[in-house]
Amino acid sequence: MNDYIIRATAGNGAIRAFAATTKNTVEKARSLHNTSPVATAALGRLLTAAAMMGIMLKGEKDLLTLQIRGDGPLQGMVVSADSNAKVKGYVFNPYVEVPDKYEGKLDVSAAIGHGNLSVIKDIGLKEPYSGQIELISGEIAEDLTYYFAKSEQTPSAIGLGVLIDTDITVMAAGGFIIQLMPDASDEIAEKLEEKINRTPYVTSLLDMGYTPEDILKLILGDFDIEINEKKEVEFYCNCTRERVEKALISLGKEELEKIIEEDKKAQLHCHFCNKEYNFTENDLKEILKNAL
Ligand SMILES: [Zn+2]
Known part of the structure; x- marks a missing residue:
């Protein structure tokens, strides 16, 4: 199966949602950069988020860059995406190893440490848009949720996951971004929050073989979900x-x-x-x- 993102709306336009499967994209990043499992997980989460944030861009030539700098052994990473879900990225220290958070759970936040996240959008203006936040957890999904709330005033729920096989290749990767639009009622907001609190981790969903469609149906099934677009995701570098x-x-x-x-x-x-x-x-x- 090729990697792809779906874009959906729900709750009569009060909710917009994205979900992605990115196994091949993250595996390509892993093989190009020879990343250790925790570095693969960190880079894979950021690549998956960037792919979904890339298709939020409006212009064909718009570009999104996400940068994380941290005081952990990974040191940081840079990922970029265009509006067609072509992504590329690297970590500063691909060979990092840190003890697991608990058995079978890679500790991405320990690899990243304290630091900041920058979101840079080149949308054809003289100066690119740039927003920066301090990392709140280093787990990436939570940090991006905080970025959307603080810099874009958009309440969001974000889940990102990468599963690594015993041979350190990527077994599954994916995620979702669900956002409340400004005209969403309190009732919808509360109902959605409740639903999200009961949603298992993305890694568990991926482990159970959930597709992007399954993930959005699980979370937004009660909100009249409508899938509007499906786009292929790919790791692609345009250097020549x-x-x-x-x-x-x-x-x-x-x-x-x-x-x-x-x-x-x-x-x-x-x-x-x-x-x-x-x-x-x-x-x-x-x-x-x-x-x-
Ligand atoms: Zn290149």
Whole structure:
């Protein structure tokens, strides 16, 4: 099964909801970055959230970036998504190991530690929109819930989960975001809160084989749910040799000449997909010529 997100409305438009299955996306991130189980879980949760937040963007070319910086051994991570649910991301320390929270439960919050979360939206304006909060738990779903309440004044319920197999590959991943629209009545808000409090953890739902449709039906089944859209999710990096050349050119003529003289080559690395780009002395001379 391919990864996908569904977008739904419920309660006569008072509720909007997203749910995703992201096993392949998170497994691709794991294999590209060689992440340890707890790093895979952290990155997978953030990638899943970014994919759902990406499709909230309105413009075709809009971009969303989520950054977490923490004082834990993971140090932080960066994830980006476009409005078509193409996501990419990396962690600062992929090899981190921390003791489990309890048996079988990876301790993402211990890996992240205290720090902050930034949400950056490039929606084609001169300056991108940027909101930042302090992490409240480092579990990511709770931190994003707090971000939506504080920075976007949108009450939300967020669940994110990644299940790791015994061979450390990804067994299942997914999540949901459910939000109350400004015109939601108190009655709907209370009923929804009650329902969410009784919803099992996403990891349990994934373990039971719940699809995104099943998850939303479980939570919103009493609210006249209507599924409006289904979109494929994919880990995709748009780096190219051409873009990397542009980055080299932007260093300036002097810096390039210095590299040619001292190093006689250059190796650039894409953080998002771990790809290496190698430039020989001749390549660099050619770039220098074109840069003038
Ligand atoms: Zn790349």
